[in-house]
Amino acid sequence: MSRDPSTASISATGLVHGYGKGAARTPVLHQLSLQFWPGELTLMMGASGSGKSTLLAILSGLLRPESGAVRVLDTPLWNLGARELERFRFRHCGYVFQNFNLFPALTAIEQVALPLDFGGVHKTQARQRAVIALEEVGLGTRMNLRPAQLSGGEKQRVAIARALIGSPQILFADEPTSALDSANSEIVIALLQKIARTHGATVITVTHDPRLTRHAERIIRLQDGMVIEDTLEAPRPGPLLAGAAPAAGHAPPAQPHPNSTGDFL
Amino acid sequence: MSLARATLLHEWRRFLPGLLSVAFAGVLMLVQLGLLLGMFGTVTVLVDRSDANLWVTSPETESFDQSRDIPANLGALLRLHPAVARSETLLVHDADWRSGDDTRVAVTLVGLTPAADALACPQPMRAALCAKLAEPSAVVIDRGEADKLHTGVGRLGEVNGHRVRVVGLSEGLRSIGNTYVFASSQTARYLSEPPATGEDLTTFVLAKARSDAPEAVRDDLQALLHRPAYRIWTDREFSYNSQRWWLTESGVGAGFLFSSLLGLIIGTVITSQTLRGVILSTLREYATFRAIGVPAAKLSAVVLEQSLWIGALGALLTVLVSVLANALAQALYVPLVLTWWAVLAAVLIGLITAVISGLLALRELYRLQPAELLR
Numbered sequence: 001m002s003r004d005p006s007t008a009s010i011s012a013t014g015l016v017h018g019y020g021k022g023a024a025r026t027p028v029l030h031q032l033s034l035q036f037w038p039g040e041l042t043l044m045m046g047a048s049g050s051g052k053s054t055l056l057a058i059l060s061g062l063l064r065p066e067s068g069a070v071r072v073l074d075t076p077l078w079n080l081g082a083r084e085l086e087r088f089r090f091r092h093c094g095y096v097f098q099n100f101n102l103f104p105a106l107t108a109i110e111q112v113a114l115p116l117d118f119g120g121v122h123k124t125q126a127r128q129r130a131v132i133a134l135e136e137v138g139l140g141t142r143m144n145l146r147p148a149q150l151s152g153g154e155k156q157r158v159a160i161a162r163a164l165i166g167s168p169q170i171l172f173a174d175e176p177t178s179a180l181d182s183a184n185s186e187i188v189i190a191l192l193q194k195i196a197r198t199h200g201a202t203v204i205t206v207t208h209d210p211r212l213t214r215h216a217e218r219i220i221r222l223q224d225g226m227v228i229e230d231t232l233e234a235p236r237p238g239p240l241l242a243g244a245a246p247a248a249g250h251a252p253p254a255q256p257h258p259n260s261t262g263d264f265l
Numbered sequence: 266m267s268l269a270r271a272t273l274l275h276e277w278r279r280f281l282p283g284l285l286s287v288a289f290a291g292v293l294m295l296v297q298l299g300l301l302l303g304m305f306g307t308v309t310v311l312v313d314r315s316d317a318n319l320w321v322t323s324p325e326t327e328s329f330d331q332s333r334d335i336p337a338n339l340g341a342l343l344r345l346h347p348a349v350a351r352s353e354t355l356l357v358h359d360a361d362w363r364s365g366d367d368t369r370v371a372v373t374l375v376g377l378t379p380a381a382d383a384l385a386c387p388q389p390m391r392a393a394l395c396a397k398l399a400e401p402s403a404v405v406i407d408r409g410e411a412d413k414l415h416t417g418v419g420r421l422g423e424v425n426g427h428r429v430r431v432v433g434l435s436e437g438l439r440s441i442g443n444t445y446v447f448a449s450s451q452t453a454r455y456l457s458e459p460p461a462t463g464e465d466l467t468t469f470v471l472a473k474a475r476s477d478a479p480e481a482v483r484d485d486l487q488a489l490l491h492r493p494a495y496r497i498w499t500d501r502e503f504s505y506n507s508q509r510w511w512l513t514e515s516g517v518g519a520g521f522l523f524s525s526l527l528g529l530i531i532g533t534v535i536t537s538q539t540l541r542g543v544i545l546s547t548l549r550e551y552a553t554f555r556a557i558g559v560p561a562a563k564l565s566a567v568v569l570e571q572s573l574w575i576g577a578l579g580a581l582l583t584v585l586v587s588v589l590a591n592a593l594a595q596a597l598y599v600p601l602v603l604t605w606w607a608v609l610a611a612v613l614i615g616l617i618t619a620v621i622s623g624l625l626a627l628r629e630l631y632r633l634q635p636a637e638l639l640r
């Protein structure tokens with residue numbers, strides 16, 4: 001896994017953001033710069049209100065920062081027009097949210113195929129790809145059930161399959177496990193990590209759950225809109241690291257990230 | 266299945282109020298219009314049920330119930346036209362009815378040629394009743410008016426103080442605002458108040474032109490009759506004009522428009538609130554698709570498809586209920602007229618209502634900020 005800044009899939013520089021105007025403005029992000037690389041699952045942690053979701057929204061092209069730049073896959077995100085930005089997100093980004101956000105009326109396979117339907121992909125092809133995505137998240141036998149018939153963990157896996165269907169290079173997840181019990185949280189986070197590794201995707205996940213850290217390649221801690229810690233996790237033994245670069249493999253536990261530009265305590 | 270249809274089927278209870286309000290607005294409109302047309306259609310029942318295809322009236326006449334007397338001998342003039350086979354007079358005068366038990370009712374005395382094949386003889390009276398009018402002092406009333414006039418077949422009554430005898434009851438010759446008492450021309454003249462002396466005046470002169478298109482004959486005759494003095498119509502024209510006059514000039518038509526509009530507005534509000542409720546209940550899901558980069562326009566298409574379905578199903582329900590209402594009305598002798606163009610208009614208006622409702626509900630989709638999913 002190269003730490004070469006030029007191979008980063010996401011580079012954010014000098015991000016500043018706050019809510020409200022004038023004297024009522026609450027600053028949230030202060031001159032934040034970060035880079036992310038493909039094939040890694042990065043966990044973003046920090047106290048409530050530390051700006052995690054705000055940062056994720058800015059990185060994922062959903063919220064325009066007050067200042068600073070975001071390059072995703074060598075595209076300066078916030079220089080794009082609204083329509084171009086939509087198209088960019090459609091082609092390159094996947095999203096997983098805390099509340100699953102599945103249509104109650106649709107079966108799992110219809111949920112997953114829906115983004116392709118909107119993209120104009122032929123119905124039968126969309127279904128075939130939805131089957132593959134659902135099998136990948138282990139729901140091959142649950143494809144015809146509606147959300148009301150699925151467990152929370154299964155619903156989140158459907159949502160992940162839906163995020164995967166467009167083969168995004170970047171996957172954003174905001175607290176994807178906070179509505180789940182620990183066993184399901186493990187399944188979901190392991191799934192996200194597998195996606196990072198096997199698809200070479202850049203996966204950024206916001207979480208509060210400290211038990212999930214062992215599934216991540218990298219952990220970033222935010223406090224008051226600043227990075228206070230940026231570490232590479234110890235690699236686990238096993239053949240999982242196919243496609244992962246040696247740099248991560250040799251990294252000692254809790255090593256400060258070489259390219260992060262946050263503050264360290 | 267499309268998202269729109271899947272949601273409709275899965276959450277049909279949510280959509281039901283919208284569907285019902287579209288259907289209700291449609292039924293309200295159709296039944297009201299049907300009653301109006303039915304009611305106003307009765308104004309011209311004697312025109313529509315007669316065999317004549319040319320009608321001469323006084324010049325200021327706009328509706329059947331307005332004509333003033335004209336010379337009866339115009340008929341001779343009409344017969345000068347080679348295409349006119351026969352002509353006849355029809356007398357229509359206000360009169361006062363008094364039954365055996367002293368019930369008094371204002372009626373409309375109709376004097377026609379007492380023969381089964383008379384031009385003016387209304388179709389339901391052809392079989393027997395018109396010929397029976399040849400008896401002196403014989404009158405026919407409609408079965409639907411018998412109770413009102415407190416009389417029946419064979420019973421005696423008085424018209425303008427002259428004794429008459431009811432020789433039969435007709436079917437389906439009721440009219441709004443007029444209670445017809447049919448008599449022979451001769452009897453009617455005698456009963457009229459003041460009595461019509463001689464044969465010089467009548468209310469209408471009727472003729473039957475041999476041609477299938479009486480319009481040409483009408484034009485010829487109009488030239489002959491020099492317009493300012495008399496007006497000549499084909500039967501269809503006269504009927505249409507009379508009903509249109511009632512619809513537009515009587516104020517009832519405006520009332521109908523107002524209440525139909527009210528129904529439509531209420532239907533639109535309820536339907537758009539229904540659709541809005543459905544959108545709001547799945548706002549997070551829509552926002553997710555906005556985040557993925559699906560344009561708001563494509564999501565709008567989902568809502569518009571739903572509104573079209575609501576419109577189509579609502580319109581279907583409108584048609585079904587209206588057909589049932591029509592059957593019920595026929596059974597109860599309520600004059601309700603359901604025309605294909607009114608049904609078509611109701612269906613279209615239902616669809617348009619639903620689509621407008623959908624457009625109003627779209628606001629919610631365009632207000633969506635997918636960033637709000639990240640909190």
Ligand SMILES: Nc1ncnc2c1ncn2[C@@H]1O[C@H](COP(=O)(O)OP(=O)(O)OP(=O)(O)O)[C@@H](O)[C@H]1O
Pocket residue numbers: 019020026028046047048049050051052053054055639640
């Ligand atoms: N739309 C908004 N309007 C005003 N203030 C906002 C808005 N969104 C977030 N904030 C504020 O910005 C700060 C950072 O919010 P953010 O959602 O990024 O925090 P977070 O780290 O995701 O917190 P949590 O762990 O509770 O989700 C908070 O103080 C919050 O109150």
Ligand SMILES: [Mg+2]
Pocket residue numbers: 052053054174639640
């Ligand atoms: Mg948050």
